[in-house]
Amino acid sequence: MEPIRLWSADETTTKAIGAALAGLLGPGDVVGLAGDLGAGKTRLVQGAADALGADGPVLSPTFMLVREYNGDPPVHHVDAYRLSGPLELEDLGLEDVLSADAVVFVEWADRVAAALPESWLELVLHIGDDDHREIEVIPHGDAWAARGKPLAAALDPFTR
Ligand SMILES: Nc1ncnc2c1ncn2[C@@H]1O[C@H](COP(=O)(O)OP(=O)(O)O)[C@@H](O)[C@H]1O
Ligand SMILES: [Mg+2]
Numbered sequence: 001m002e003p004i005r006l007w008s009a010d011e012t013t014t015k016a017i018g019a020a021l022a023g024l025l026g027p028g029d030v031v032g033l034a035g036d037l038g039a040g041k042t043r044l045v046q047g048a049a050d051a052l053g054a055d056g057p058v059l060s061p062t063f064m065l066v067r068e069y070n071g072d073p074p075v076h077h078v079d080a081y082r083l084s085g086p087l088e089l090e091d092l093g094l095e096d097v098l099s100a101d102a103v104v105f106v107e108w109a110d111r112v113a114a115a116l117p118e119s120w121l122e123l124v125l126h127i128g129d130d131d132h133r134e135i136e137v138i139p140h141g142d143a144w145a146a147r148g149k150p151l152a153a154a155l156d157p158f159t160r
Contacts (some may be wrong), residue, residue, distance in 0.1 A: 017047065
């Protein structure tokens, strides 16, 4: 499946993209985010987590590695910024974080790519001039190939 390219003029739109994605997410799904500091990874997760009914406020987990929120389904929010590699994430109990019962968001997913499951949704955020963001949505694995149409439909309002 081709990547889907999205355009976000402001943080409200980036949160709305997260909320639109949330409608497709269920227990066991993993969403990995990549992009520079300040690209909007946490904003997007906030929009998605709010839509999933997470008992917010959803904060950047940078200093905690993992935050877990009650929600329907529960939301696990990982920030791999400070990890040196996937082994370290395993040491920290990756099996529990990548729970079959929860939706899992992983910031800096590119740093722990080897630890991710076969099916996951990759979001790459690029900072443009004048503060807009371009967001590439790249489905990986069978679970996302099967959801290609609803994914494209949900994100269509944010394509250019
Ligand atoms: N289009 C946009 N989408 C998301 N954030 C934006 C956008 N334009 C400006 N911002 C600002 O960029 C910052 C993004 O922060 P954050 O989501 O914490 O980034 P990250 O988690 O990638 O480090 C916020 O201060 C937000 O207000
Ligand atoms: Mg962040």
